[in-house]
Amino acid sequence: MLAWIPRGLRMGRVTTRYPQAPEHPPPGFRGQVRVLDSSPAPAELAAICPTGAIGAGSDRRLALDRGRCILCGACVRAAPERFAFEERFETAARERRALIEPAQRAPAAAASAPARARPPLGQRARPLRRSIHVRHIDCGSDGAEEWEIQALWNPYYDIQRLGFFLTNSPRHADVLIVTGGVTEPLRAPLERTWALMGEPKALIAAGTDACSGGLAAQSGLVAGGVDRVLPVDVYVPGSPPPPVALLDGLLKAVGLLRERSAMRAARALGRSRPRRGR
């Protein structure tokens, strides 16, 4: 048993220093699809996407809904002058309409957008800024998102150093990570789990399936995204989202990222304490 100690110390430190230091994706990594040219496009272009992510935005310009994009690359192959893959880990957003690229302008046009998201957890309860308990629930994913969420606790990412802990009981959980567009038999368990969690709580929809139902959305057996059932705080699209994207999403849900970036900016500007606003 003692022989495991040298085995454990063998590789030294492999843990990333994210978010203090940036984490770069490998070259060629398919992080998200970028719209290069958003001029109005013919209808056949929209038919290329298997999940219907390509559509017309508010002003009839080309828009890509990253919440529906499964990163298959059909659009990139069909129209490389309009679409390109971007190597980027951080894909999380706090509002559904922030997932639509390019950024939509008039909020009034998006009538079906949900109300302004709640403030991050860290602002709602002070003790939750450094200690968050996370509970995961699977509502119909394909199994890959679970691997990526499990990877958050491996030595490479080690999310415990940031104060995130995994818990089995929803009563002790602050954040619920939901994967999979919600299938009918799992809807009631999801609602039960959410109801059991105490305020303040946050919900993260991890994966394209959770954001919009993914490929299964058209089959009618899936609710079409977690936000059809429960209010979502952070959307993390991706098929599946890599661990750094999930980490980014968690930090956004907790509000640490803004605070840290505010502190970093303040330090860069030479001020002693950043102004705590909003």
Place this chain on the structure above:
Amino acid sequence: MTLSSLRNVPTSFLPKHLGAEPLAGAPGELWLRVTPLSFERTCHLLSRAGARFITLLATDGGRDEREPTAHGKHERGLVAALALRGHLLAVHAPRPAAEPVRYGSLGAWWPAARWAEQELVERGLAAPVGYAASRPLARPDASRLERRVEGLDVFAIPYGPVRSGIFEAIQFQIETGGENVLAVTTRPYFKHRGLERRFAGLDPDRAVHVAERIAGTASVAYACAFAQAVERALGVEPPPAAQRWRALHAELERLASHLDVIAKEAETAALYVAQARFQILKEQVMRLRAELCGSRFGRGLVVPGGVRAAGGIGPEPLLRALDLLEAEFERDSRRLLATASMTDRLLGAGRLDRELVERHCAVGPVARGSGLSIDARHERPYGEYRRVGVRVICERAGDAMARVNVRLREIRESLRIARATLDRLRRGEAALCAPLPDRASGAAFGWAEAPAGEVVVWAELREGVLANVHIASPSLRNWALFEHAFGDDVLTDFAFIEHSFGLTPAGADR
């Protein structure tokens, strides 16, 4: 059907007096047409001859023409896919239009066929005689408790669908007297997303993305099986370089999956350093895959006809990475097997008799851990595996330790195959994808060895667009065996046995 088409089909291995007319399908497939009345008898004779049940499906047929071509476009009916001595047998019972086929129930005497049959019954495609199902499969009710053990000392615990830890949703009903597990009832189908029907109307290029997302942790294997089904239906052979890239990614996927199982077993045994070590190895494999194809799960690589792109890193750095991985893995696995607190938990837990596994027609490490040497890469070699021989790893004990041992040895074998494939890739060829014929039709089976076992896909194409697809997932067949794995095990062994099976509910539920 002409005699000439039969000449190339060896039929000597079939049992006598089958009462079925053999037809040739795609290479390696043998179709036996029977009437619905003799369907059950034929399957029974074949099972006695040693056939292994794969799946039961309903073919679409399209229009009512009956012209068995060299690739077998067959009419609407019920098909039982069986594997016998390296051939894929399809027992085909045609049915009149729009009526469920009436035939003698297979599930009554073949445990392996129960769930597949029940699915067809619930979809209204089959009406087996003598079929009795205790509870519906589709739309499971999580709050319903079915008791199988009576007695004052027994109580039932529903475990799932929201389980402790980061796991997929499936429910187990555990009946126990306190410590001893008396009975376990497995209830899948919580995650039924209806992906089989999603294929309809898609062209093969886009449909492969659906195939990748059926079981996300085995994307490459399912995509390979689907691509192979389409290629065999249309008579297309992918170029050798594509086959090598497919084999390489499939082996990397197997590595990641087996390392994941071992990390989970170490975590359950509270051996956290070992868990961390194996998680590091798995993360290295995932990052390697991301560097090779841009996706940590190998998605977007396989396409019917070949692969989309070659690897993003050269063979030399890849070989170095594999060598480093192997060195670390060897030491870690040796240390793991020497840790008594770990092996004590696995030895004797979840024992499966060979005969039970045969009756359930299990596949994958579950079957190989009980002494059955079943491996799709060896039985019906496909792709690069025809050139690189595969050693089938078997253990006899049938307990969780045997299944873990199978995986440890398969990791070594996968590394060897990966290196052999990489060697041939270095003598590079340019062609990566063969074009598919335009607006073609056909139907065939395709298969691949996923980390959990053999996955078989049936694809029907009409005018270049997919019409009917059926997936025979290894997880579904193996989940039916899970409840028999509890002999005199206690509740705390549950996690060990479950992880040693290494199955995905997403693949089973589709």
Place this chain on the structure above:
Amino acid sequence: MSAVLALALAALALAPLLATLSPRACSGATATGCALLVPPGLAAALHSARPLLELGGWLGFGPLTVSDDGLAGIFFTLTGITGAAAALSTFERPAGRLEAALGGMLALLVALVIGAGNGFELLLGWEGLAICIYLLASADRSDPGRLAQGYLTFSLTKLGGAALLAAIGLLYARTHSLALAAWSHAALGAGARGALFALTALAFGSKVGMLPLQGSLPAGYAAAARNGASWLAVALGAGFYGLWRFEVAVLGPLPSWCGEALLMVGALGAVAGIVYAATQDELRVFFGYSTVEHAGIALLGLGVAVLGLSFHERTLAAAGLLAATLHVIAHNLAKTLALIATDRLELASGERGLDRLGGLSIKLPSTAAGLGVASLTLAAIPPLGGFVSEWLTFEALLQAFRIPSLLAQLLCALAAAALALTGGVGLLAFAKGYSFAFLAVARGVRAHVRELRPAVGIWLLSLALVGLGALAPWEVRGVGAGLKATLGFNLAERAISHPLVLGPVFRNFAVLAPTWLSIVLPLYALGAAAIARAGGRRREARRAPVWLTGSGAEPERVQYRPSAYSNPLRVVLRGPLGFRSRLAPLGAGRWRLQTSVTVAVERFLYRPAASLALRASGLARTLQSGRLSHYLLYMLVALAVALVLIPVLR
């Protein structure tokens, strides 16, 4: 005081006759009689009065008296309180005439046994008690299981009676007198004393649940009619009195092996009793085995007392006897209360087993309170009386270094270890018994359960038990005064150092202040509650349903069973417990789990003995051919044998 005693006995004798009028009248008379037993008992114990009731010698075998000295006074008081409570509970609930009459009869016979000054009177009372107990235990003749248990109770009690008869016969042979006073002053050899010890221990031990004759208790409690079990607990007093009287007072200094045997039997009985109790799922049987355990603990104290007398260490004997007496008092009160509460629970809910109960503390508050206090006392939780007596037993056992014999010291040490084990397992067992009946969510019975009013008996006994701990010094004073005649000195002077502080008769060895504990512990609890209240303003409590992995199943249907709670104990000790479990297939994928716990004594002693007896009676039955000619032949043979034997014996 003699007049009060006479009145008490008269009331108890009248009670069965009143049963023909109405059960309530009978119970009332019994309650009055028992209550009237208390003043003479207290007077005898505290003030050394000696109330005496002469009944004349009209039965032959010497004069019959009901005398009341210090030792009997303690037991009269105990019987009076427990009997009054049992009679009150019978009064409150509709009871059959036979049961009420039997209750009164039993109280009278127990009083007779305790007050007997004559061996014949003792035997008369004892045999009458046996018949009463048999009638109580086999009241339900429709259930063959219960009938068999009633027979078992009766046969074991008869065995004890036979041993008592043999002991009395031996004593008569040696002293030619049937008076207890004569026996106390007789000069008996060590062998005779040993034999008498064995016989009387067997006799009285079978009543209180001493191994290996303990079977009568679980069987009797389980088989007893509706109020019968609480009367069986009242009858325990007679058995303990017999042990005290004979082993300590009458037989005087016994050989040392007697004390050692008592220690061994006591330790084994205590451990076996509580371990079997923990695995039972029926409350009645559970309390039966608990009696076995507590009898074992009382025997530990008695064993130390006997050892002390053997080695002429009167202070040690006093320590042991104090512990044992306090234990008997606490146990009898608690057991009677527990059985009364169990009876009420059964009446209200219609269920016997723990499996279908649960969550009844709101609907049955008095019963829950009564069973709670009784469970806490029996599980020896401070500051209640059960804890005081167990502490004193521990301290008595720890005095082993004063005994010169190595074997005795070793046995005392092992007995102390066994006592500690019973403490732990006892907590497990009583937590199971109480919580599965009264706490958590109801598993079966629900709507029709209603508390019976009034509940005077329960409240009376509960108050007595709660006071037993707080007022322990006064209890010790009473016991000391009562045992003064037996031991020769008043141990209360040595045991109570400070007005409220107890010690195990040996000064400066150890101290315990139960009165202070009774004040301080509740104050701690109140203080903790106050702190929680004050600091908890910011944190609100939120009620949420039980988490069942999101399945939505009803919590009642997936709850732990009582047998699952004690399953680890059953599995770990499956050898000694005789635990068997088997899955029997029912076809169509369904199974049935059959489990059984077989008491070792039952398997190795009772069953072979029973089969032997049945075989012997089968043989004897062949003699009962039913033919007159055979019977005449037997008479001729008997006459011939007698004619031959008489000149030989002369």
